[in-house]
Amino acid sequence: MRALTALSERSVPTVSSEELAAAAGVNSAKLRKDFSYLGSYGTRGVGYDVEYLVYQISRELGLTQDWPVVIVGIGNLGAALANYGGFSARGFRVAALIDADPAMAGKPVAGMSVQHTDDLEKIIEENGVSIGVIATPAGAAQQVSERLIAAGVTSILNFAPTVLSVPDGVDVRKVDLSIELQILAFHEQRKAGEEAAAAASEPGPAVGGAAPAAAVEPPAGRTAAEARKGGPEGDVPAVMPA
Amino acid sequence: MRALTALSERSVPTVSSEELAAAAGVNSAKLRKDFSYLGSYGTRGVGYDVEYLVYQISRELGLTQDWPVVIVGIGNLGAALANYGGFSARGFRVAALIDADPAMAGKPVAGMSVQHTDDLEKIIEENGVSIGVIATPAGAAQQVSERLIAAGVTSILNFAPTVLSVPDGVDVRKVDLSIELQILAFHEQRKAGEEAAAAASEPGPAVGGAAPAAAVEPPAGRTAAEARKGGPEGDVPAVMPA
DNA sequence: GAATGTGAATCAATTCACAGCA
DNA sequence: TGCTGTGAATTGATTCACATTC
Numbered sequence: 180m181r182a183l184t185a186l187s188e189r190s191v192p193t194v195s196s197e198e199l200a201a202a203a204g205v206n207s208a209k210l211r212k213d214f215s216y217l218g219s220y221g222t223r224g225v226g227y228d229v230e231y232l233v234y235q236i237s238r239e240l241g242l243t244q245d246w247p248v249v250i251v252g253i254g255n256l257g258a259a260l261a262n263y264g265g266f267s268a269r270g271f272r273v274a275a276l277i278d279a280d281p282a283m284a285g286k287p288v289a290g291m292s293v294q295h296t297d298d299l300e301k302i303i304e305e306n307g308v309s310i311g312v313i314a315t316p317a318g319a320a321q322q323v324s325e326r327l328i329a330a331g332v333t334s335i336l337n338f339a340p341t342v343l344s345v346p347d348g349v350d351v352r353k354v355d356l357s358i359e360l361q362i363l364a365f366h367e368q369r370k371a372g373e374e375a376a377a378a379a380s381e382p383g384p385a386v387g388g389a390a391p392a393a394a395v396e397p398p399a400g401r402t403a404a405e406a407r408k409g410g411p412e413g414d415v416p417a418v419m420p421a
Numbered sequence: 422m423r424a425l426t427a428l429s430e431r432s433v434p435t436v437s438s439e440e441l442a443a444a445a446g447v448n449s450a451k452l453r454k455d456f457s458y459l460g461s462y463g464t465r466g467v468g469y470d471v472e473y474l475v476y477q478i479s480r481e482l483g484l485t486q487d488w489p490v491v492i493v494g495i496g497n498l499g500a501a502l503a504n505y506g507g508f509s510a511r512g513f514r515v516a517a518l519i520d521a522d523p524a525m526a527g528k529p530v531a532g533m534s535v536q537h538t539d540d541l542e543k544i545i546e547e548n549g550v551s552i553g554v555i556a557t558p559a560g561a562a563q564q565v566s567e568r569l570i571a572a573g574v575t576s577i578l579n580f581a582p583t584v585l586s587v588p589d590g591v592d593v594r595k596v597d598l599s600i601e602l603q604i605l606a607f608h609e610q611r612k613a614g615e616e617a618a619a620a621a622s623e624p625g626p627a628v629g630g631a632a633p634a635a636a637v638e639p640p641a642g643r644t645a646a647e648a649r650k651g652g653p654e655g656d657v658p659a660v661m662p663a
Numbered sequence: 664g665a666a667t668g669t670g671a672a673t674c675a676a677t678t679c680a681c682a683g684c685a
Numbered sequence: 686t687g688c689t690g691t692g693a694a695t696t697g698a699t700t701c702a703c704a705t706t707c
């Protein structure tokens with residue numbers, strides 16, 4: 180969609196799957212197959228009409244609708260989200276900011292007045308909100324999600340570092356900022372390990388090495404067995420919930 | 422890891438793959454297989470020693486190290502990130518806050534003094550920073566990334582809604598807050614479509630009856646142009662995110 | 664008896680490759 | 686001729702299921 184929009188702005192009339200795929204950094208066959216699920220919007224021998232495709236995909240993704248959202252937990256992160264221009268630019272309207280701290284109530288954040296958690300249900304219902312953003316501390320998140328859901332919310336964007344358990348039919352997406360950094364750190368460590376691979380390698384696994392940190396001693400006196408094939412690139416092993 | 426830490430805090434001595442998998446919300450076989458790549462850390466008939474596993478995984482993921490990071494772009498989001506407790510709690514130390522606005526220089530944010538972009542290279546080198554966080558507007562992100570990389574950064578966490586192009590060997594992870602919301606909105610739309618599916622069920626694509634859109638209509642004009650408003654932003658997921 | 668570690672089976676995603684159409 | 690749309694082939698990830706070990 181990003182690549183398409185860029186083409187649209189340059190008034191490019193049509194684009195082939197090959198060109199668009201190159202611009203988006205994906206495989207052209209995948210792109211064609213994906214598009215084919217939406218319908219036959221291309222013209223053989225020619226390509227896709229850019230405007231038409233933008234229109235169809237926007238509609239399919241729901242970008243033509245306006246979605247009211249509430250943000251619960253107006254700490255640093257919540258305030259930043261409230262101020263984040265990207266939301267309103269993309270069809271999201273922040274309908275309310277909600278915080279449990281009575282001292283926050285009434286305070287202006289991002290041009291809105293923060294409201295107290297007591298009114299959560301009322302706010303959800305009056306605004307017809309179906310998407311909630313949780314930016315509370317981890318301890319409050321589960322409870323907040325339950326209240327949101329009871330009040331009618333069916334999609335949650337969770338910034339709290341907790342796994343929410345929700346009933347079927349409710350979508351949750353989780354953004355964990357420190358996990359993102361940890362994944363980068365993981366790869367950093369491996370880069371460092373590869374560089375120093377020649378040097379005396381610990382009895383530990385092939386992946387490790389490096390890491391000068393004065394870590395804790397292994398609880399038991401065992402030494403790690405080695406394993407590990409040629410590790411895949413991209414993400415961390417699926418140890419942690421994304 | 423989060424599930425493991427919780428067990429560790431409750432002083433649970435051992436855990437079976439079954440129990441841990443349930444706590445983490447994954448399949449137990451997958452968990453065992455993943456662990457097996459790190460080595461044989463379990464005991465048949467017993468399970469895994471929680472402390473030992475925490476230690477091994479921490480080491481493997483690089484959590485035992487302390488990583489200095491810089492945050493570039495101290496707007497709302499950058500400030501929220503600077504204040505975000507989760508970073509320091511997980512082995513990340515914010516070494517510096519950098520902003521291009523001279524008016525920001527010297528201002529205190531999260532207990533630190535914001536520094537000017539002019540000193541970016543010096544800061545990176547003096548602190549041995551290899552991980553950078555970009556929270557600038559989209560337009561500045563590519564340039565900032567280039568300067569970071571030239572100064573020695575090899576991992577970037579990008580919050581700007583742009584695809585960065587970086588040389589091989591540099592890792593980039595992208596967090597796009599509005600894409601997260603869009604993905605939720607996409608599912609919301611489908612839920613709404615399903616409810617009303619009884620009425621007008623389109624025979625079409627697998628994606629199914631979508632929003633109340635007026636079927637397939639050629640965009641003679643700029644029907645879809647509303648998806649884009651304002652500045653150099655652009656962020657939409659690939660066609661069908663999970 | 665209980666639970667790991669792992670080949671084999673299954674399931675899903677991606678890519679190939681080409682028939683068919685403008 | 687050039688490019689879409691899509692079955693078939695391939696590649697990868699996940700899960701099963703069980704021999705193995707404590």
